[in-house]
Amino acid sequence: MHVTDQDMAALVAGRVLDVPDFPQPGIVFKDLMPLFADGPAFRQVVDGIVAHHGPDSFDVVAGIEARGFVVAAAIAYATGAGVVPIRKAGKLPRAAYSASYSLEYGEATLEVHQDAFMTGQRVLLVDDVLATGGTAGAALDLIVQANGSVAGFSVLLELGFLEGRKRVAPREVHAVLTV
Numbered sequence: 458m459h460v461t462d463q464d465m466a467a468l469v470a471g472r473v474l475d476v477p478d479f480p481q482p483g484i485v486f487k488d489l490m491p492l493f494a495d496g497p498a499f500r501q502v503v504d505g506i507v508a509h510h511g512p513d514s515f516d517v518v519a520g521i522e523a524r525g526f527v528v529a530a531a532i533a534y535a536t537g538a539g540v541v542p543i544r545k546a547g548k549l550p551r552a553a554y555s556a557s558y559s560l561e562y563g564e565a566t567l568e569v570h571q572d573a574f575m576t577g578q579r580v581l582l583v584d585d586v587l588a589t590g591g592t593a594g595a596a597l598d599l600i601v602q603a604n605g606s607v608a609g610f611s612v613l614l615e616l617g618f619l620e621g622r623k624r625v626a627p628r629e630v631h632a633v634l635t636v
Contacts, residue, residue, distance in 0.1 A: 460501050460504070460505055462505070462633075464501070465501065465502055465505040465633050465634075466633055466634040468492070468498045468501055468502055468633075469489070469492060469502060469613050469614060469633050469634040470634055470636075471498075472489070472491040472492035472495055472498060473487050473488065473489055473491070473492065473614060473634075474487075474488040474490075474491060475487065475488075476488050487585075487586050487614055487616070489524060489585050489586070489613055489614065492613065493524075493527055499531065500531075502613065502633055503528070503531045503532055503535055504535065505633065506528075506532060506583070506611045506631070506633070507532060507535055507536055509609075509611065509631050510581055510608070510609045510611070510631070512535075512536045514579065514581070514608050514609065515536075515538060515579045515580060515581035515608040515609065516538060516539070516578045516579045516580070516608075517533070517538050517539040517540065517541055517574065517578055517579070517580055517581070517605075518530075518532045518533040518536075518538050518539070518540050518541070518580070518581045518582075518583060519540075519541045519542075519543050519569070519573075519580050519581070519582045519583070519596065519600060519605075520540065520541075520542060520543065520582075520583055520584065521543045521567070521582070521583075521584040521592055521593070521596050522542065522543065522544050522545050522548070522567070524584070524585035524586075525543070525583055525584035525585060526540075526542055527585075528583045528584070528585060528611075528613065529541075529542075529583050532581065532583060538581075541569065541570075541573045541574065541580070542569075543567050543568070543569050543582075543596045543599060544567065544568050544569070545565065545566070545567065545568070546565075546566035546567070546568055547568075548568070549568050549569075549570055551570050551571070551572070552570070552571045552572075553568040553569060553570050553571060554568065554569055554571055554599055554602045554603055555567065555568045555599075556568075556595035556596075556598050556599050556602070557595070558591035558592060558594060558595040559589070559591050560588075560589065560591055560592070565591075565592070566595075567592065567595045567596055567599060568599070569596075569599045569600070569602075569603050570603070571603060572603075573603045573605070574600065574603050574604055574605035575604070576604040577604070577605075577606050578604075578605050578606065579605075579606050579608035580600045580605040580606065580607055580608055581608050581609045581610075581611070582596055582597060582600060582607065582609070582610045582611075583610075583611050583612070584596070584612050584613075585612065585613050585614065586612060586613065586614045586615070586616065587612040587614070587615040587616065587621040587622070587625075587630060587632060588616045588619045588621055589619045589620070589621050589624060590619075590620070590621030590622065590623065590624025590625050591621075591624065593610065593612075593621060593624070593625050593630075594624045594625050597610065597625060597628060607628060609629070609631065610625070610628060610629065610630055610631065611630075611631040611632070611633070612630065612631070612632050612633070613632075613633050613634065614632065614633065614634050614635075614636065615630065615632035615634070615635040615636070616636060617635045617636060618636075
């Protein structure tokens with residue numbers, strides 16, 4: 458069965474929960490755990506992301522902590538690619554590059570091992586949500602800093618009103634659902 462972009466967007470839309478005032482008052486957290494828990498729906502979305510980019514367009518999948526790990530591992534498994542975690546500061550055991558950025562509600566730092574990618578290795582970056590673009594921008598910069606080549610960037614959900622695309626421009630963003 459062919460799953461269209463509209464079908465995939467509907468799968469995500471039907472399986473996202475709004476959690477008000479998390480992680481702090483005034484923030485509405487978009488919880489995609491119901492999508493991850495629905496095996497057939499999650500598989501269709503993963504297959505759709507792979508089809509969008511092409512299974513031979515990347516060598517490794519990088520996922521941003523923590524929900525991006527779920528998506529990255531599924532895509533890596535589906536394509537036989539490797540998977541690399543982009544972690545919060547202080548979580549990696551070996552020499553790492555770091556990038557700090559602003560969140561909607563504070564500051565944070567991401568890290569990736571310095572030897573995470575072979576020079577020029579094609580990296581598909583994935584995450585669950587694109588909000589202001591700070592996390593994504595830092596992760597994309599880390600891939601380049603670690604000698605990877607960004608082959609694509611996909612998210613399950615984009616919060617368009619926060620204009621995160623502007624922060625990662627000129628890189629393209631593939632969002633399964635934009636609200």
